[in-house]
Ligand code: DX5
């Protein structure tokens with residue numbers, strides 16, 4: 550069955566806030582979201598930008614912001630990112646020792662009026678997050694180790710997407726399935742077949758000579 554897939558170009562390969570704003574401008578007619586990769590140098594080795602930079606980006610683009618927090622202690626920072634304009638706010642399952650707090654944070658994001666996202670690293674199994682799916686609007690399946698763009702897609706991601714679609718039916722829950730890392734047009738065709746809803750793409754779109762064509766080749 551064919552369905553429309555949403556495309557979220559990622560800010561990860563881009564080094565300055567002004568360049569991110571220019572990038573958002575260059576993809577605004579074709580992208581569905583701007584995927585904003587927030588790294589703190591602790592949860593992952595690299596460091597990107599703060600909520601203040603996110604606010605500046607939000608002021609300059611009409612694209613909805615899909616904010617991927619690759620940070621330690623997300624509880625402390627979610628209000629800053631919500632207030633800065635996140636439309637989807639995604640936290641990492643692995644960043645929480647206290648899973649009661651995870652539920653509180655997911656509910657808080659929803660009550661604020663944003664969509665709540667939960668991301669899992671390649672080594673985290675889908676079955677671990679079943680108890681939280683009732684509080685989640687988007688599951689972000691990492692198809693590379695979080696931390697940098699330009700890595701190779703991990704093939705076991707397809708199975709995770711299939712499992713999540715089965716869980717939706719078995720547990721009668723609804724959420725979108727988003728995949729992040731190493732996506733190109735042939736992988737995107739497969740992900741579509743397995744039932745993904747949103748695809749993140751960093752280097753493939755950013756490095757393409759014609760970004761609008763690159764986006765349509767992922768749909
Ligand atoms: C990886 C980031 C991704 C990254 C994807 O840590 O979460 O969003 O930008 O980039 P590509 O598509 O190049 O793997």
Ligand code: ZN
Pocket residue numbers: 559584585586617729749
């Ligand atoms: Zn990301």
